Amino acid sequence: MSWTAQKDFVIFVILVFGLQVSQSWEASEWGGKYSQETICGLTGTTVIFNCSFWYPQTHDGHIITVEKTLWFTKSYNDRPEDLTIDPQYTDRLDLNCQGNSCTLSIRELRKSDEGKYKFKFITNAPKGEHTVMSGVTLNVTDLSIKMVVFGMRCHSECHLDSPSYIWYENGGKKKDSNFVMIPEPDYASYSCALRGHEQHLSPPVCWGTSCDKVVYLYKSICALKGSDVDIACTYSHHKTVREKSWFRPDNGNTWEVLLEGWHLHLDHRYCSFDKSSQAHLQIENVTENDSAEYRFKFSEWGSDLPGTTLTVTAAQVQVIKAEKRGSSTIALLSCHLSCSPEARLSWCWMRNGGQNVKCSKMKKEQKITLRHGEHITCAVEGYPLSVSLPLYALKAPRVFLSHKSEIVEGHLLTLTCIADTPTSSRHRWYKKCRTSDCEVMGYGEKLVFSSIQSSDSAEYFCAVENDLGEKMSQSVVIDVKYAPKFSNYRVIPSNVTEEGQPVNLICSSDANPAASYTWYKDQTMLQGSERFYVFNSISTEDAGSYYCKAHNKYGNVISSQVVVDVQYVPRIPSISARPCSNISMGSSVRLTCTSDANPPASYFWFKDHEESPNSTGAVFNIINFQLHNEGAYHCEARNVRGSRRATLLLRAENFRSWSQGALTAVAVRYSTVGILLILLIVTVLLFWKKTRSKGRMHSKFQPNTNEDSSRDQLKERVAFSEHSPIYANVTNDKTDQDEDEYDSVVDTVI
The missing domain is CATH 2.60.40.10 (Immunoglobulins)
Known part of the structure; x- marks a missing residue:
């Protein structure tokens, strides 16, 4: 074969194989697979089903998404019945879907749960529904006891990983929990149960030819409210029974608190009797309060063995699907029971408590349209006490305050949510927040502030809710x-x-x-x-x-x-000197500087034009005063706000302290004295000149020989000195520094 022919053949094979793969893929675009095809479960335990599935990603350009998933065991008119609405499984199912995998868990397995379970998913594509065929077969079995050499063995048809068993002897618990027991009394009966599932135990087995034992006809009974119930058991004993009775727990189903049995003959609705080795307990007109576990006991029989559990139920409207259309609600409803009675029932519907919608044994679902304020109820035909609570199409509620006067902090305030749907609605309270979300404040018809606080000031509103939806009230403002x-x-x-x-x-x-x-x-x-x-x-x-x-x-x-x-900045400092006069050379001089300031001032002393202080502090002492200590002394008062200065002039000779105003007064005083002296001298000279003129004139007529002696005497009386003592203490010293630079100047002369 040539290379070209071989090449064409390979291409042909690849095309054929690709077409087959494509056809195979097309056929398997919708499908699923269960992780197990058969599951065995022990009564009272939990089983888990798992299914993975697949589907096309798109259809006609639109993305395909899963809208609903469900598990079912039976169908009605080729329509699968979702297990979640089957009363047989109420409160026992857990569903979990993640991606393309869904699991179903069934708790507290019952013998009635046996069957084939299938999974179905529904998408948004046209005809986009697919049921994963084959399904999973569930077998439910009880424990049993098998005889082995020198004892008994607890046996299960299902494979259990490392089981732990509890044994009962004559109705009482045994402390050991081995697989095999060695019975001692010939008349004893034995039962076993899986630890954690003591309610579901094996039928009792006698070790000898006869024994004490009790076998209940039913482990559980589901009864409709208002019906009559017969609880029965068979019992045997190896000797005469002295006393026998029925009893139930004092407090619900919590057996740990049971101390003594409750003898039921005290209630007229209870009746007990024996018939053909059977003990019967009959209860008339049962109510929800009769739901409990009932046990039979006689003198030789223990009280630890589980008995018959009675569950009393009434009808309840269950919403499968609901949607709003204007002022109406269209809902698909189911009449629901919390347990599954043995008899086949007929379901009836009533609108607004009167008109029968429909009664049917075949179908317990109804599609009903309700306007705001209308309600629907359902019941089981023949059981008038089983009527459900009404389910309302809700109206908006209203909020009422306990008082309309001023709301004062610390007082009691109650808000009440009034709705026209009294029984079937749930109430929730909200507090408006600044964000888009609202804070949930509580539940129930009333919101109570036992001691309202300022932080509670806000807008409040309530909501009523049921399975058909939710309605909000108008908000009320609380101003505390x-x-x-x-x-x-x-x-x-x-x-x-x-x-x-x-x-x-x-x-x-x-x-x-x-x-x-x-x-x-x-x-x-x-x-x-x-x-x-x-x-x-x-x-x-x-x-x-x-x-x-x-x-x-x-x-x-x-x-x-x-x-x-x-x-503030220090005020102009005040400088004082001690002593203030008659200080001789070699003496000590104490200079003190004070200034009003806040914060308090610090003091610095400078001499003449020196930049560095000679001393710090309010007091400056000069020891052994000499001529070189003469000069201007500056006191500077400083704080964080600023500084101010004052100046003191020190001179030799007699020591005084003058202010600038005092120095001016001294100058004026001495100037006045000088002027008076000059006027006195001028007056004397004029008087002398006049006297002399008169003398000359008189001498012309009367010559005076004593003229010279008189002149000499006058000169002796008026003498002028260049160093007159009256100016001795007047000085005219000037400092090298301009006095305008200082806040005050004091001239002190020594």
Whole structure:
């Protein structure tokens, strides 16, 4: 064969194989597979079914999605009946679907659960339904006891991984839990149960030819409310029975609290009797309160062995599917029972408590349209007490407050949700939040605030809900009134501030209604009622302790005190010297500088134009004063707000302290004295000149020989000196530094 022919043949084979794969894939686009085809379960235990499935991703360009999944064992008119609505499985099923895998769990297996279980999924595609065929077969079995050499063995038809058993001897528990027991009394009976499933035990077996034992005809009974129930058991005994009775727990089905049996003949509805080695307990007109486990006991028989469990049920409307259409609700409903009675029942429907919709033994589902406020009930035909509670198409509820006056913090407040659907609706309370979500506050018809707080102020509304949907009420506003509560008290910019700065005292409180404010300084009430107290330019007189009081009609609260500290630049220093006069050379001089300042000032002493201080502190001591100590001494007062200076002039000779004003007064005083002396001299000279002129004139007529002697005497009386003592203490010294640079100058002369 040529290469070309071989190549064509290979291509042909590939095309044929690809077509076959494509056809195979097309055929398997819809399908599924169970993890097990057969499951064996022990009565009272749990079994799990699993199915994986697949389907096309798209159809005609649209993505295919799964809308519903269900498990079923039987069909009606080729329509599978979902196990979730079958009363036989009520509260015993768990469904879990993740991706393309679904599991079904059945708890508390019963013999009636045996059968073939199938899985179906429904998609959004046209004719997009698929049932995974073959199914899973479930077998349910009880424990049994098999005789073995020197004892008995607890046996199960199902494979169990490491089972642990509990044994009963003559109706009482045995402490050992082995697979094999060695019986001792010839008259004893034995039963075994899987640990954790003691309610489901093997039938009792006698070790000898006769024994004491009790066998209940039914492990469980489902009865409709208002019906009569017969609970029966067979029993045997190896000797005469002295006493026998029926009893049930004192508190529901919690056997741990059972101390003594409850003798039922005290209730007229109960009747017990024996018939053909059978003990019977009959209960007339049963109610939900009769639901319990019942046990039979005689003198030689223990009370630990499980008995017959009675469950009393009434009809209940169950919603399979519901949708809103305008003001109406269209719902697919089922008449539901919590357990499954043995008899085949006929289901009846009634609208608004009157008109029969339909009674049927074949179909317990109905599609019904209800308008707002209408209700539907269902019942089992022939059992008038089994009528369900009404299921309402809901109306919007209303909220009522326990009182309409002002709501004050700490008081009791009750909100009531009033609905026109009294029995079948559930109530829920909401608090409106700032976000889109609302906070759930509680459940029930009433929302009670035993001591309402300011934080409870908000809008509230309630909702009523049932299986047909939910309706919301209009919201009500709760405005809680309360006395002021301080939230903030502060000083802006700070409680330590500088003189001349603007300062605001702010007193904030949380109150309803809003608070008024009163301000106090050092226990003295100030003007103003706002939460701000403003100083446009604070002064030293404003320093002190401040607080505020916030008040409304419900009470008041006083803030803590804040001390406002006003700081300022040191005032012009005051300089003093000791001693202040008659200081001789070699003496000590004490200079003291003081200044008013906040915070307190620090002091620095400078001499003349020196930049570094000669001393620090308020006191400056000069020991052994000499001529070189003469000069200007500057005292500088400093704090964080600034500094100020004053100057002291020190000179030799007599020591005095002068202020700049005193120095001026001395100069004026000595100038006045000088002027008076000059006037005196001029007056004397004029008087002398006049006298001399008269003498000359008189000498012309009367010559005076004593003229020269008189002149000499006058000169002796009026003498001028260049160093007159009256100017001795007047100085005209000038410092090298301009006096304008200082706040004060003191001229001290020694």
